[in-house]
Amino acid sequence: MNLLNISNNLETYLIIGAFLFGMGFYGLLQRRTLIGMLIAAELILSGASINFMAFNRFLAPDPTVGQIFTLFIMAIAAAEASIALSIVIAVYRNYRSIDTEDIVELKG
Amino acid sequence: MNSLFSADGLTGLVFLGTIATTVVGAIIATNSVRLIRAVVGLAICFIGVAALYYFLNSPFVALMEMLIYVGAVCVTIAFAIMLAEPHPEKQVGKNNALAGVASLSVGAMLFWGLTVLARNTNWKAAVSVANDGSMREVGKSLLTTYSMVFELISVVLLVAIIGALVLARQGREKA
Numbered sequence: 001m002n003l004l005n006i007s008n009n010l011e012t013y014l015i016i017g018a019f020l021f022g023m024g025f026y027g028l029l030q031r032r033t034l035i036g037m038l039i040a041a042e043l044i045l046s047g048a049s050i051n052f053m054a055f056n057r058f059l060a061p062d063p064t065v066g067q068i069f070t071l072f073i074m075a076i077a078a079a080e081a082s083i084a085l086s087i088v089i090a091v092y093r094n095y096r097s098i099d100t101e102d103i104v105e106l107k108g
Numbered sequence: 109m110n111s112l113f114s115a116d117g118l119t120g121l122v123f124l125g126t127i128a129t130t131v132v133g134a135i136i137a138t139n140s141v142r143l144i145r146a147v148v149g150l151a152i153c154f155i156g157v158a159a160l161y162y163f164l165n166s167p168f169v170a171l172m173e174m175l176i177y178v179g180a181v182c183v184t185i186a187f188a189i190m191l192a193e194p195h196p197e198k199q200v201g202k203n204n205a206l207a208g209v210a211s212l213s214v215g216a217m218l219f220w221g222l223t224v225l226a227r228n229t230n231w232k233a234a235v236s237v238a239n240d241g242s243m244r245e246v247g248k249s250l251l252t253t254y255s256m257v258f259e260l261i262s263v264v265l266l267v268a269i270i271g272a273l274v275l276a277r278q279g280r281e282k283a
Contacts, residue, residue, distance in 0.1 A: 004123075
């Protein structure tokens, strides 16, 4: 397959989406601050959105469905980011830290 | 086989640049030590994703990606980092090496498995396509078929705004 023609191929987009998903999962496990984990979660969501858009372009009988679903994913991600960041601010106010190792008040 | 300097060849080059932008942005976002650099990496990655959406025949979603993710979400995360920046010396070298290797292998296994699935599945294209998927068609079905979901999303966003304000205001006197 010619390397310059891969933009018209479904598998290219699926592999990019899988890469973003894997990177997001790696970041979610490896990061030790709450904001870092939120950034990784945004990567996971955008990997899912790329899959929706790729199936929408190449396979869907109605090519508006995937676009609308991606727009809804964006709205949910914006709501999630605002709620999560305000929780982070509240945690920082109480603990003076956003490190996940420091928030251990309930630990036995 | 087309040449590099035809229109298709240049499109392919731009597409390769788009992939490189997305991948480099994702790597910066997950691996940089300082969080503000991770946010910049996230913004770079989202710019690449918006260009991918443009290649997927939907400039409207590409515009929304730039507007919402790069313009709003990344800026909000940057503000949160300015309000709650952790001490930089605290997080250097404190990470367990075994945990890093384990999380990297989990991410690599997920990527590998999804890639094998995507390559080995026989994807069947739709027999007939209902419309061209333009911005006009998106707007039409957003206000007819999906109008209920559209209203619900706006209610969710309203509740999220109010909830964020309530959560961030609590305990403000203590600080």
